[in-house]
Amino acid sequence: MTDAAPAFERAPDLPPPASTVGVVGWMRQNLFSTWYNTALTVLALWLIWEAVPPVVAWAFVDADWTGSTRDACAREGACWVFIKEWFGQFVYGRYPIDERWRVNLGAAILVVCAATLFFPRFPWKAWVSVFLLFGYPVVAFFLFSGDVMGLIWVETPLWGGLFLTLVLAIVGCVFALPIGIVLALGRRSRMPGVRAVCVAFIELWRGVPLITVLFMASVMFPLFVPEGLTFDKLLRALIGIMLFQAAYLAEVIRGGLQAIPRGQYEGAQALGLNYWKAMVLVILPQALKLVIPGIVNSFIALLKDTTLVLIIGLLDFLGMIQAAGTNPDWLGFAVEGYVFAGFVFWVLCFGISRYSLHLERKLHTGH
Amino acid sequence: MNESTAASRGPDDGAAIRMIGVHKWYGQFHVLKDINLSVDRKEKIVVCGPSGSGKSTLIRCINRLEEHQRGRIVVEGIELTNDLRRIDEIRREVGMVFQHFNLFPHLTVLDNLTLAPMWVRKMAKDEAEEVAMTFLARVKIPEQAGKYPGQLSGGQQQRVAIARSLCMNPKIMLFDEPTSALDPEMIKEVLDVMVDLAEEGMTMVVVTHEMGFANRVADRVVFMDEGEVIEQADPETFFNSPRNERTRLFLSQILSH
Numbered sequence: 043m044t045d046a047a048p049a050f051e052r053a054p055d056l057p058p059p060a061s062t063v064g065v066v067g068w069m070r071q072n073l074f075s076t077w078y079n080t081a082l083t084v085l086a087l088w089l090i091w092e093a094v095p096p097v098v099a100w101a102f103v104d105a106d107w108t109g110s111t112r113d114a115c116a117r118e119g120a121c122w123v124f125i126k127e128w129f130g131q132f133v134y135g136r137y138p139i140d141e142r143w144r145v146n147l148g149a150a151i152l153v154v155c156a157a158t159l160f161f162p163r164f165p166w167k168a169w170v171s172v173f174l175l176f177g178y179p180v181v182a183f184f185l186f187s188g189d190v191m192g193l194i195w196v197e198t199p200l201w202g203g204l205f206l207t208l209v210l211a212i213v214g215c216v217f218a219l220p221i222g223i224v225l226a227l228g229r230r231s232r233m234p235g236v237r238a239v240c241v242a243f244i245e246l247w248r249g250v251p252l253i254t255v256l257f258m259a260s261v262m263f264p265l266f267v268p269e270g271l272t273f274d275k276l277l278r279a280l281i282g283i284m285l286f287q288a289a290y291l292a293e294v295i296r297g298g299l300q301a302i303p304r305g306q307y308e309g310a311q312a313l314g315l316n317y318w319k320a321m322v323l324v325i326l327p328q329a330l331k332l333v334i335p336g337i338v339n340s341f342i343a344l345l346k347d348t349t350l351v352l353i354i355g356l357l358d359f360l361g362m363i364q365a366a367g368t369n370p371d372w373l374g375f376a377v378e379g380y381v382f383a384g385f386v387f388w389v390l391c392f393g394i395s396r397y398s399l400h401l402e403r404k405l406h407t408g409h
Numbered sequence: 410m411n412e413s414t415a416a417s418r419g420p421d422d423g424a425a426i427r428m429i430g431v432h433k434w435y436g437q438f439h440v441l442k443d444i445n446l447s448v449d450r451k452e453k454i455v456v457c458g459p460s461g462s463g464k465s466t467l468i469r470c471i472n473r474l475e476e477h478q479r480g481r482i483v484v485e486g487i488e489l490t491n492d493l494r495r496i497d498e499i500r501r502e503v504g505m506v507f508q509h510f511n512l513f514p515h516l517t518v519l520d521n522l523t524l525a526p527m528w529v530r531k532m533a534k535d536e537a538e539e540v541a542m543t544f545l546a547r548v549k550i551p552e553q554a555g556k557y558p559g560q561l562s563g564g565q566q567q568r569v570a571i572a573r574s575l576c577m578n579p580k581i582m583l584f585d586e587p588t589s590a591l592d593p594e595m596i597k598e599v600l601d602v603m604v605d606l607a608e609e610g611m612t613m614v615v616v617t618h619e620m621g622f623a624n625r626v627a628d629r630v631v632f633m634d635e636g637e638v639i640e641q642a643d644p645e646t647f648f649n650s651p652r653n654e655r656t657r658l659f660l661s662q663i664l665s666h
Binding site for chain 2: 305
């Protein structure tokens with residue numbers, strides 16, 4: 043650089059205008075930016091003022107919390123005694139009280155194993171995952187149904203409540219995912235036979251309401267199999283839900299596969315990876331990551347749709363609450379029951395949704 | 410080279426790549442018309458020509474990313490047919506570098522490099538990582554091993570892509586417009602790596618518009634237009650005294666500014 047050329051000097055950063063930062067700036071920008079935004083803000087405040095206090099009064103201030111019979115519910119608000127007294131039934135259904143520890147143990151194993159996957163530094167993640175996918179279902183099945191190692195037999199009609207809801211949703215989703223992946227790959231296959239089978243399967247199951255599937259599983263299916271040959275009703279419902287869910291997931295996953303640029307396939311091929319290796323190592327990890335929101339969406343929908351098993355006589359979480367509401371000793375507390383059901387479902391679904399956000403952020407690699 | 414002598418000499422006669430009377434169509438569109446081209450071991454070929462002339466299709470036929478419909482292609486003594494095992498065999502021996510890098514964005518740079526050696530060559534992880542680090546050092550970015558491709562510049566990504574191919578220890582390297590998607594200031598770093606590779610004696614087929622590179626590195630420049638090989642010659646003859654009218658026109662268009 044010569045003396046004549048002036049040295050480059052970086053212009054200093056100036057602070058942003060005061061009206062755009064801080065609480066006042068935020069409110070001005072988001073709540074009172076125009077006259078109709080101001081009007082909407084005032085309207086919203088009024089609605090909150092009208093709606094929230096009565097709800098709070100019903101649910102908390104005027105509610106009955108203590109006691110063990112319906113006579114304890116004398117006040118104007120909600121009678122949470124009802125929930126408290128029936129809580130065990132809501133969670134375990136008609137599972138024998140002395141055997142409930144088995145359900146707790148099964149849940150505990152699941153939670154502990156799943157929790158280890160959250161620790162980035164946990165060394166045996168791969169083994170835990172393999173156990174969760176292949177070992178755990180077997181362990182859980184024998185733990186819950188018994189008849190082995192001195193455990194008494196608990197037949198599936200006794201399974202119920204939140205326990206049954208979670209069994210249906212988790213089994214439905216976990217087993218539907220691999221089937222869905224295979225269907226999605228099959229639908230994009232270059233082999234016309236494979237493609238036709240996959241398209242037919244997906245369109246058949248997707249075109250039928252879940253209620254119909256459940257009816258078919260519980261009422262029609264026994265008519266078609268030889269007499270004497272019976273399958274467990276829960277198992278039939280599970281298979282129905284699983285295949286139904288698989289068809290939906292297949293389409294979600296296909297969307298992800300379509301979003302992967304052709305160059306990724308070519309890059310993998312050029313390195314000598316064959317079809318399955320290219321899919322499993324390169325394409326699917328990217329495609330599945332892209333469709334996490336879609337998969338979670340289907341899972342949340344499935345979790346809530348499992349309540350439909352009520353109509354084929356399985357008493358899931360909502361079914362138990364409804365049954366309790368019709369108990370002669372506890373008539374008139376259906377509202378509390380449904381509010382409780384709504385609350386539990388919301389907590390579960392919100393939890394799943396937050397987890398999926400966490401997963402998306404964790405897997406983001408800056409591209 | 411005429412077809413009958415090539416065929417009678419048999420497939421494994423020392424040539425790295427031999428294309429004999431190759432035709433290809435995309436539907437009705439005749440993209441490759443009677444291509445006869447042979448590449449000797451350690452030879453560096455630069456393929457150039459206007460866009461749409463079929464030069465990318467030509468090199469993509471060599472590792473079967475595109476299928477040819479007529480003629481024969483023999484790579485390292487293995488003839489390309491519909492036999493999937495042979496295709497895999499050839500792909501193991503032939504590395505390819507793409508215009509858009511095609512790195513795997515969900516894997517770190519190191520994992521991008523070790524993937525194929527581990528899953529195709531069945532190399533142990535430690536060994537694969539050692540090999541990968543050697544090649545990352547060769548392309549001068551060993552410090553980026555832990556990053557994801559999305560965090561690198563275009564030039565760095567392309568160098569990673571070259572290193573990724575080299576980890577498979579290929580006998581032939583194909584380059585499909587490796588610098589066309591790069592910002593101008595990054596072209597040199599990629600070309601430098603390619604020049605190093607050429608000097609080490611790699612057999613290379615390069616589709617590029619970088620005539621400086623062609624002049625410096627190529628043993629032979631192949632000019633294509635409308636799906637045909639119009640002219641092939643050593644760089645000096647090719648740039649200084651092209652025989653075909655179309656070659657002259659092409660050269661005047663790309664060298665005029």
